[in-house]
Every structure is written in structure tokens, then in C-alpha cells.
Amino acid sequence: MPALELRGIVKTFGGLRANDGVDLVVQWGEVHALLGENGAGKSTLMNVVYGLQSPDAGEIVYDGQPVVIRRPEDAIRRGIGMVHQHFMLIPPLTVAENVVLGHESARGGMMDLTAAGQMVSELSHRYGLEVDPRARVRDLSVGLQQRVEILKALYRGARLLILDEPTAVLTPQEIDRLFEIVSNLKAEGKAVIFITHKLAEVMRIADQITVMRRGKVVATTTPAESSPPDLARLMVGRPVLLRVEKGPAHPGDVLLEVEALKVEDDLHHPAVEGVDLQVRAGEILGVAGVEGNGQRELVEAIVGLRPAKGRVTIAGRDMSHATTHRRLKDLSHIPADRQQMGVILDMSIADNLVLPDFDRPPFAHWLIRALDSIRAFAARIIKEYDIRAERPEQRTGSLSGGNQQKVVVARELATDPKILIAAQPTRGVDVGSIEFIHRRIVEQRDRGLAVLLVSSELDEVLSLSDRVAVIYRGQIAAVLEGEAIDREHIGLLMAGAA
Amino acid sequence: MNEFLQRADLVGLAAATLLASTPLVLAALGGVMSERSGVVNIALEGIMLTGAFMGYVAALATHNLWFGVGVAILSGALIAGLHAVLAIEFLVDQIVSGTVINILAVGITGVYYRTFIQQQNVAGPGTLPVWKIPFLANLPVLGPIFFQNQFVTYAMVVLVVCVHLLLFRSVWGLRTRACGEHPLAAETAGISVRFMRYGNVMLSGALGGLGGAYFSLQQVGNFLPNMTGGKGFIALAAMIFGKWTPFGAFLASLLFAASDALGSRLQFYGINIPYQITSTLPYVLTIIVVAGAVGRAIAPAAVGRPYKKS
Numbered sequence: 098m099p100a101l102e103l104r105g106i107v108k109t110f111g112g113l114r115a116n117d118g119v120d121l122v123v124q125w126g127e128v129h130a131l132l133g134e135n136g137a138g139k140s141t142l143m144n145v146v147y148g149l150q151s152p153d154a155g156e157i158v159y160d161g162q163p164v165v166i167r168r169p170e171d172a173i174r175r176g177i178g179m180v181h182q183h184f185m186l187i188p189p190l191t192v193a194e195n196v197v198l199g200h201e202s203a204r205g206g207m208m209d210l211t212a213a214g215q216m217v218s219e220l221s222h223r224y225g226l227e228v229d230p231r232a233r234v235r236d237l238s239v240g241l242q243q244r245v246e247i248l249k250a251l252y253r254g255a256r257l258l259i260l261d262e263p264t265a266v267l268t269p270q271e272i273d274r275l276f277e278i279v280s281n282l283k284a285e286g287k288a289v290i291f292i293t294h295k296l297a298e299v300m301r302i303a304d305q306i307t308v309m310r311r312g313k314v315v316a317t318t319t320p321a322e323s324s325p326p327d328l329a330r331l332m333v334g335r336p337v338l339l340r341v342e343k344g345p346a347h348p349g350d351v352l353l354e355v356e357a358l359k360v361e362d363d364l365h366h367p368a369v370e371g372v373d374l375q376v377r378a379g380e381i382l383g384v385a386g387v388e389g390n391g392q393r394e395l396v397e398a399i400v401g402l403r404p405a406k407g408r409v410t411i412a413g414r415d416m417s418h419a420t421t422h423r424r425l426k427d428l429s430h431i432p433a434d435r436q437q438m439g440v441i442l443d444m445s446i447a448d449n450l451v452l453p454d455f456d457r458p459p460f461a462h463w464l465i466r467a468l469d470s471i472r473a474f475a476a477r478i479i480k481e482y483d484i485r486a487e488r489p490e491q492r493t494g495s496l497s498g499g500n501q502q503k504v505v506v507a508r509e510l511a512t513d514p515k516i517l518i519a520a521q522p523t524r525g526v527d528v529g530s531i532e533f534i535h536r537r538i539v540e541q542r543d544r545g546l547a548v549l550l551v552s553s554e555l556d557e558v559l560s561l562s563d564r565v566a567v568i569y570r571g572q573i574a575a576v577l578e579g580e581a582i583d584r585e586h587i588g589l590l591m592a593g594a595a
Numbered sequence: 596m597n598e599f600l601q602r603a604d605l606v607g608l609a610a611a612t613l614l615a616s617t618p619l620v621l622a623a624l625g626g627v628m629s630e631r632s633g634v635v636n637i638a639l640e641g642i643m644l645t646g647a648f649m650g651y652v653a654a655l656a657t658h659n660l661w662f663g664v665g666v667a668i669l670s671g672a673l674i675a676g677l678h679a680v681l682a683i684e685f686l687v688d689q690i691v692s693g694t695v696i697n698i699l700a701v702g703i704t705g706v707y708y709r710t711f712i713q714q715q716n717v718a719g720p721g722t723l724p725v726w727k728i729p730f731l732a733n734l735p736v737l738g739p740i741f742f743q744n745q746f747v748t749y750a751m752v753v754l755v756v757c758v759h760l761l762l763f764r765s766v767w768g769l770r771t772r773a774c775g776e777h778p779l780a781a782e783t784a785g786i787s788v789r790f791m792r793y794g795n796v797m798l799s800g801a802l803g804g805l806g807g808a809y810f811s812l813q814q815v816g817n818f819l820p821n822m823t824g825g826k827g828f829i830a831l832a833a834m835i836f837g838k839w840t841p842f843g844a845f846l847a848s849l850l851f852a853a854s855d856a857l858g859s860r861l862q863f864y865g866i867n868i869p870y871q872i873t874s875t876l877p878y879v880l881t882i883i884v885v886a887g888a889v890g891r892a893i894a895p896a897a898v899g900r901p902y903k904k905s
Contacts (some may be wrong), residue, residue, distance in 0.1 A: 149783065170785035185780035187773050188896075198773055199784030201766045208764055249784070364893075 098161045100125045100257050100288035101146065101177075106155035108141055115141040116152070117312035123257070123305075128279060128289045130303035132296075134332055134527040135498060138312040139292045140182070143259045147179045148172045159257075173200075178250025179259040182292075184242050186249075188235035193217050195234055196249050220251050224281050238592075239387055240271035247278065257288045264298055266388055266553060269588035276302055294332070294528070295556075296325040310334055333528050341532075343539045346563040349378035350413075352547035353399070353428075353516045358407035360394040360571075368394035369405070370571040374549070376516065381538070381548040383562030387591050388553040391571035393433060396520045396551055400430050412515050425453065429514035431505055433521040433551070435498070439505040442494030446486055447475035449493050450508050482507040483533065499530035506534050510541055517541065520551040535561060555591075559584065569593045608856055609740045616845075616852030617748045617813070618643060618823070621806030622830030623837065623844035624758045625799035629675075630839060631762060632795035633775040633788075635899045637693035638678045639803045640827025641700030646671040646807025648704040651818040652712070654720035654811075663720065664746065664808045671804015672797045674700065679796035683789055686901040697827075705820045712818055722816040723747065747809045754802070759841040771795055775895035778902040788902050803827070825878070832881045838892050847884075854880045 101123040108116040115138045123129045133139045144150040146157065148166040157164050159175055166172050172179070186195050193213040202212045217230040226244045234242060243263060250258055260279075264272045279289055279302060293299060299306055300320045308316040308331040316331045329337045353376040360369035369391040376382045386392055398405035401421035408417045412427040432438035440449045451460045451471050459470045475489035484503045486496060493501060502523070509517065519538065523531040538561065542548055552558050558565060565582050567574045567590040574590045577583075622639040629636035636642075649670035654663025674696060681692035726749070728742040741752075762768040770791055773781040778788045806826075811818045829851050836850075837843025858873035 147783075168785070169783045173785050179783070181783065185777070185783045187776045187780055189776060190769070190772065194769055198769060198781070199786045201769065203766045206765050206767060207760070208766055208769060 098125075099123060099158075100127075100160060101290075102158040103142070103146070104156040104158070106142060106145055106157075107153045108138075108145055108150060109153055114312045116145065116155075119155070119309070119312070119314055121307055121314065123288050123290060125256075125288050126283055126286045127304040128283055128291055128302050129305045129307065130299040131290055131292045131307050131309065132294065132299055132328060132332060133309035134294055135525050136527065137309040137332070139309055140261055142309075143179065143261060143290065143292060146172065147177060147259065173253045173255075176254050176256040177259070178253055178255025178257070180243065180246040180250060180261060180263060182262040182265060184246055186234045186242055186245060188233070190234060191230065192228055192232050192234060192237075192245050192248075193230040195245055196230075196252050198249075200253055216252060217248060220248055224251065225278060239266045239389070240268070240274070243267070243271075243275065244278075255287070257290070258282060259290045259292070261292045262294070263291070264293065264295065268387060268591045269555065269584060270592060270594075272298070296328050299328065300325060308332055329528065335529075337528055337532060341535045341539060341560045343561075344543070346380045346542065348380040348563070349545060351375045351410075352378050352412050353549060354408075354410040355395075355399060356408040356410075358395065358398060358405055358409070360391070360398040360403055360405045362394055368571050369398065371407075372568075372571070372573055374566060374573065374576075376547040376549050378515070378545045378547050379542055380563045381542055381550055381561050383558035383565045384549065384551040384568055385555055385558040385565055385587055385591060386553065386568035390568050392520070392551045392553070392568060394571075395568070396430070396433070396518055396549075399518060399549075400424060400428070427515040429509035429512060429517045431509050431517070431519040431522045433524065435502055435505060435524070440493045440501055442492070442501075444493060445490045446479065446484065446493050446496070446504055447471050447489035449504050450475050450478055450489075450511070452508060453512050478507045478511060482537075497527070499526040502526045502534065503530060506537060510537060514546065516547045516549070518549045518551070521553065522550070523552075523554070523557060555584070555587065559587075567591055604860075606736055606739055608853075608860060610743075611856035611860070612849060612853040613740060614744070614748060614852075615855045616848045617751045618806040618809045618826050619830045619833055619848035619851055620751050620755060620845050621747075621802050621809070622827050623833040623848050624754060624841055625675075625802035625806070626831050626834040627762070627837075627839055627841055627844055628758065628771065628795045628802070629799035630834070630898045631768075631775045631895055632771045632792045633778060633895060633897045633900065633902065634679070634682055634792050634796050635689040635693065636675070636678065636796065636799050637690060637828070637831060638675065638696035639799070639806075639830055640823055640825065641693075641697035642671045642675055642678075642800050642803035643807035643810070643823045643827050644700040644704055644821070645674045646804030647809075647811040647822055648700075648707070648807075648818050650804070650808040651720070651811035652707075655712075655715075658720060660720055660723055660812055663812050664723075664805070667808035667812070668801045668804040671807060672801040675796050675800020675803065676793070678800070679793050682796070682901065683792050686903060689899050689901075701821060704818070708818060708820050719816050720812070723813045745813045747805060747813045750805065755841050755845045758802075762841060767794075772895070774902075775897055778897050778900075782902075792902075806830075829877060829881050832885045835892050835894075836884050839895060850884075851877045851880060 099122050103119055103121040106116050106119040119142055131139045145152045148168045148171050157166060193210060196217050197213045202209045214230040221227055226248055228241050228244050234245060263275060282289055291302060303320055306318050307314055310332060355372055355374045358369055358372045362368040372395060384392060394403060397403035399409055401424045411424055416424050454460055460467055472489055479486055482503045485500050493504060523534055538548060550561055564576060564578045566576045567587055622643055625639055626636055646667035650663040650667025653666035654660050678692055678696050681687040682689045723745040725743060725745055731742040732738045770786050774788045774791045782788050810822045833847035833851055834844045836847035854876040858876040861868055861873045
């Protein structure tokens with residue numbers, strides 16, 4: 098009897114059919130990979146199974162019984178657990194408190210934390226999920242936080258475990274540990290649904306693979322019967338280049354230099370502690386690191402959005418105390434958070450594209466905006482960057498994530514900058530757009546652009562960078578070049594272990 | 596020196612401080628529970644005023660002060676329920692909905708004061724009796740400060756401990772804190788954020804309502820328009836200064852109350868400052884403390900943000 102059977106699940110958001118008649122069968126004791134691009138409907142489908150969203154149509158059969166799951170509680174009660182991509186943990190609470198939350202052992206309404214701690218230790222030992230029950234979650238590494246999430250699901254008696262993009266924020270070593278844990282769960286006869294868009298992981302861990310595209314299941318297969326290029330083609334709907342094609346770099350003068358940079362985070366704790374970096378014309382320096390190790394603060398300090406101590410030299414000039422406006426003369430910035438900092442969602446595509454120069458010719462004459470030249474410029478860029486839009490006046494928020502990101506990339510490259518700071522340039526972007534954005538960045542590098550690439554996707558850093566700097570706890574652990582760029586070694590550096 | 600100490604009457608000052616802190620602490624405890632669940636409650640001023648008024652009216656009508664206290668608590672919870680409905684159900688900005696309650700309370704109690712209370716020349720219900728705890732009341736120093744008080748003050752001291760246990764030791768408290776820090780996480784753990792927020796906002800109102808009873812039933816024995824005089828806002832400052840913890844809020848309230856008690860005694864000490872100036876002391880202190888504490892104190896992460904299930 099299958100663990101889970103979905104029949105004809107439909108879920109629409111406005112006009113968008115996120116799930117369009119999805120069928121899925123998952124067996125006990127199997128790792129079932131759900132593969133698809135961002136926006137393919139994988140997370141929506143699993144949210145339906147977990148009761149976070151209610152389906153418009155379709156049937157859920159769990160362990161042979163047709164079930165209706167309206168709320169997460171219903172799912173939990175039946176033994177369905179979910180580890181979300183963005184962890185559902187409460188940072189100020191302890192591990193034990195987080196694990197038992199919602200299902201507390203109590204006497205007369207008062208918490209029995211000793212019992213909770215014991216339960217957590219017991220589960221930890223059984224599945225190899227070592228973590229201190231009394232530690233506060235906010236003090237744990239991302240890998241440990243994920244263990245807490247898995248513990249939480251097991252504590253609630255999960256037999257079917259849904260893991261939503263579980264490797265996105267892990268170092269390679271943490272991924273190995275996670276895969277061991279998943280194998281343990283499988284050996285106990287539990288069913289695991291593994292949501293991902295990473296092909297290599299699917300080949301490694303999955304027993305069954307279901308590929309989704311635009312809300313529909315396009316294939317069900319196994320690692321033995323398929324290959325990464327096949328799966329990529331199924332995901333995207335056309336053949337894709339999985340590798341970035343680029344020639345050797347021809348570095349020129351140092352265009353961006355950061356010396357002894359010290360930056361604080363929002364809570365005034367030190368986030369960047371004495372960073373030195375040099376980026377030359379015509380090279381891509383990749384900054385690898387687990388998110389939250391000071392990348393955001395580093396980028397914001399270079400762009401001038403955050404006060405910092407130390408020296409920032411842009412195109413030969415000391416800009417340590419310059420305003421962001423002045424720095425942006427030679428520098429372009431693709432911010433990590435597209436929706437907050439990259440584009441103004443409520444404004445048109447055209448207005449977003451001219452943001453850096455909206456107040457000067459050719460886009461404005463004194464106080465009057467030159468709408469014709471704005472429109473012409475926007476139309477040209479939309480074509481050049483293959484932004485899938487109906488017209489330049491369209492609201493930017495109505496575009497897909499990938500196309501929004503193309504708007505940002507196009508705008509930042511259109512000003513002919515000397516330096517590009519690209520933070521998470523392909524986050525939440527479909528494979529087709531990733532390929533496009535990567536190609537553009539490499540093209541500009543070949544024309545002499547100095548690129549500082551900051552990404553928590555190790556694959557992205559490895560495939561694009563000419564040199565790799567590894568950041569750990571606000572410091573550069575190492576800068577690697579050529580043969581020294583080794584995946585395992587970088588993984589250890591990212592975890593502070595080398 | 597000895598003579599100065601006698602004149603300074605430190606024991607009297609301490610007793611007056613505890614007394615004056617009563618409504619501050621109660622409202623601040625209410626603020627703690629509400630904000631820990633994720634709902635800003637600037638309506639505490641209006642909630643206390645409502646409690647003061649309804650409690651007085653009920654006591655007047657029934658000639659039973661205890662019935663009045665009960666009605667004060669209940670009416671506080673109910674008007675806080677209105678805040679909860681606006682903030683949770685209709686996703687109204689919580690500052691706006693709190694302000695609505697404050698204005699509503701001033702308006703309604705003011706109108707009925709004039710049409711109902713002022714017109715009636717009946718004898719008031721009096722004030723809650725002073726309970727001297729046997730033996731303990733006769734202790735030197737401690738006796739007059741802690742064991743010769745009225746009901747609301749005793750209740751306040753007990754509630755500080757109760758709210759602390761509720762917040763940090765009970766299941767309800769754990770769930771409350773979860774809702775205030777990360778409501779989506781709480782929801783995925785099977786907790787109804789909506790239920791927890793309603794419960795805590797109304798609990799906050801009940802505490803505020805009891806704080807209101809202090810004014811009309813314990814201190815004055817009458818209702819006067821706007822008699823809470825901004826104490827609900829000072830209580831919020833105490834809550835922030837106390838870092839959203841019951842004991843912190845208690846100590847911060849004592850600080851504000853001490854400045855209040857001191858202000859009214861300065862002249863007594865022979866220091867000649869006009870009382871108009873000395874009575875501004877707690878308010879000035881509030882501004883200084885809030886200016887210094889805000890930004891440093893870390894609020895519950897999701898406080899003030901409406902949560903709606905998708």
C-alpha cells in the first residue's frame with residue numbers, strides 16, 4: 098500500500114494554475130525526489146499535503162485512506178511531517194522548546210522541560226541527529242537548525258517526511274550528513290519526499306523521481322533510467338547547458354579594493370571583521386560561504402548602504418566616505434533581495450529600467466521626464482535581455498521571478514559599469530534564466546568588467562568564478578585560485594573546519 | 596541625619612511608590628502578554644479608563660465594590676476583544692486600532708459621566724478596604740510597605756509572579772511567545788495563532804481592566820473623566836524598559852511610580868518647586884527612558900505584524 102497517493106490535485110492563485118491536475122504515488126521506505134524549477138509547483142503541492150493550502154480539486158489518499166487535510170494539525174496527526182525551506186523555528190527558544198512546541202508534555206498546564214529534553218536526546222541518538230536540547234536555536238548553525246526541524250517532525254510521529262529544498266543552505270559536508278540521516282529514515286521504513294532543483298542530489302539520493310513543470314507532472318522515472326541532461330530537459334522543456342561556457346580570464350588593473358573592512362549588523366554585533374579583497378578588471382571573484390556569515394553586510398558596506406570602518410577604493414579613488422550615489426558612478430549592484438531592494442514591484446518595467454538615470458538626459462530634461470526615450474530604451478532592453486513582458490508599461494510585480502531578475506541585471510549592466518557587485522544574482526530564478534544571466538556576466542567580464550560575485554549557491558560560485566574567496570564568520574578564510582579551487586576543501590572552509 | 600531620615604519618611608515613600616505603581620504594573624503586564632503574542636496594545640490607556648468607569652458604575656448600581664472589580668476586569672477584556680477583532684480579523688494596523696479604542700473610551704466614558712454619574716446625587720460606593728495582614732502588617736518597615744494595602748495592590752504583586760510563570764513556564768506561555776516571534780512557525784506546529792492572539796489580547800484587557808479598578812474603586816471612590824491620566828502609556832514605556840518580561844515591567848513601573856511619589860513629596864521635604872513641575876516628573880522620565888531604551892531593547896520579532904493564513 099503506498100504511503101501517499103495524490104490524484105488530480107488542482108490549486109490556482111488568481112489566474113495562475115500552480116498545480117494543474119497532479120498525480121503522485123510515494124511508497125513507504127522510499128526516497129521520492131520531486132524535481133522542478135522554482136515556480137513549477139512543487140512547494141505548493143507539498144503545502145497542500147501538509148494542510149498549509151487547501152486544494153481547489155483533487156484527492157489525497159494517505160496509507161490507503163482518503164483524507165482531507167485542512168490544517169497542519171491534521172497532517173501532523175496522521176504522521177506527515179514537513180521541513181520547510183525557510184525553517185519554522187523560533188530563534189529565541191531552546192531546541193527542546195522548539196521541538197515540543199504545539200505538542201508539549203505538561204502537568205497542569207506547566208511545561209515539563211525535563212521530559213522534553215529526554216525525548217529530544219532519545220530521538221537524537223536513534224537517528225544520529227546529535228544536538229544539545231538546551232541550546233538556543235539562534236546560536237546554532239544552519240545545519241544544526243535543520244536537524245532540529247527533522248527532530249520536530251519525528252517527535253510528532255512523522256512517518257512521511259517532506260523535505261523542501263533541504264540542501265539549499267548547507268555546506269557539502271552537511272549535505273553528506275543529511276543524506277546519511279535520510280538513509281536512516283528510509284531504513285526505518287519511513288517515506289521521504291525530497292523537493293529539489295539540484296540534479297546531482299537527485300541522482301544520489303532518490304529511489305523514484307517525479308519531474309514537474311508549470312504545475313504538471315511531466316515525467317516519473319528513476320536515477321537508473323535517466324541522466325542529469327535528461328532531467329534538465331524535462332524540467333525546463335528544452336535542452337539546457339548545465340555548464341557555463343567561459344574562457345580563461347585576462348585580469349587587468351585592480352578596480353575594486355577593500356582593506357581592513359569592519360561592518361556591524363543590524364543589532365550592532367560585528368558581522369564583517371577585517372576583510373581585504375581585490376577585484377581586477379576582467380575577472381570574477383566569487384565569495385563562497387554559508388548565508389549569514391557577513392556577506393550581506395560586506396556588500397552593503399561596499400555599496401555605501403551601511404556604515405563601515407576601513408577603506409573602500411573604487412576605480413582608483415578612495416570612496417570610504419562617499420555616498421552611495423557617488424559610488425554607483427562606476428559600480429553596479431545586483432542586490433540579494435530582489436523584491437525589497439532590486440526592483441520597485443509597483444512601478445512599470447520601463448521605470449525600473451531607467452532608475453539609475455531617471456533624472457537626467459536622455460530620460461529627463463530638467464523636471465520633465467522624456468517618456469518617449471524611456472519607452473524606446475525599455476523596449477530595446479526588453480528585447481535584448483529576452484524579458485518576457487507584454488509591454489514596457491507593465492507592472493514589474495506581474496513578471497515571474499526570473500524576468501524580474503533580468504530587469505535588475507539588464508539595468509545594472511546597461512550603465513556600462515566598471516565594477517559589478519552581484520549578490521545572489523540567480524536566487525529564485527528558473528534554470529533558463531540562470532543560464533542567460535550567467536552568460537551575460539561572463540560576456541561583460543570578457544569586456545573588462547570587474548565582478549564580485551557573492552552567492553550561497555556553491556555551484557554558482559564554482560562555475561562562474563576565476564578566483565574564490567571563502568567567507569566564514571565575517572572573515573576571509575582563504576582566497577583560492579586555479580587548481581586550488583576544490584569543492585571539498587571549500588566546503589570545509591565554509592564550515593570553519595579548515 | 597536621623598532627623599532628615601525621619602522627615603524624609605522613606606518607608607512612607609516606598610509604600611506610596613508601591614501604591615502608585617499598581618495600575619502601571621497591571622497595564623504593563625497586560626502589554627507584556629499582548630505583545631508577546633504579537634499584538635501591539637497601545638489601547639491599554641483606553642482599556643483602563645473603560646475598566647475604571649464600568650467598575651464604578653457597577654459598584655454604584657449594586658453597592659458592591661467586589662462586583663465592581665469583577666465588572667472592571669470583564670469590561671477591560673471585552674473592549675480589548677474589540678481591539679483584537681480589528682487587529683486580527685480585519686488586519687487593521689494595530690496602532691490605529693489601539694488609538695480607536697483610546698479615543699472611543701475617552702468619548703464614551705466622558706459622555707456617560709456627564710449624563711449619568713454627574714446627574715445622580717447618590718452616595719458613592721466608597722473605596723476598597725485596607726487589609727492588614729495579621730502579624731505581617733506589624734513588621735517594622737516591611738509591614739507598612741507590603742502588608743497594609745488594598746485588594747488591587749495585593750493582586751498586582753501576586754499577578755507579577757503568576758504572569759511570569761504563565762509566560763515562561765506554561766504551555767500557554769510557550770505558545771504565546773512562539774506566536775509573537777514567528778507566527779507561521781507556530782501555525783505549522785499546529786498552534787492556532789488566531790486563538791492565541793485573541794486569548795492574550797483579552798487577557799491583556801482583563802489585566803488593564805483591573806488596573807482601571809485601581810483608579811475608581813481603590814484610590815478615589817469616584818469616577819472622573821480621563822482619570823487614568825496617561826498611565827496606560829507610561830505602562831507601555833515600563834514594558835519596553837522591562838524588556839517585555841513581567842519582573843522587568845514590575846521594576847520599571849516601580850521606577851516611574853517612585854518618581855511620581857517623590858514628585859508629590861518634594862514640597863513636603865521643604866524643597867520649593869511648583870507642583871506643576873514636580874508632577875511632570877514621571878512623564879519626563881518616560882520620555883528619557885523610552886528614548887534611551889527603544890532600539891536597544893529587542894521586541895518580539897513579529898509584534899505589530901498582522902498574520903493571516905493563506
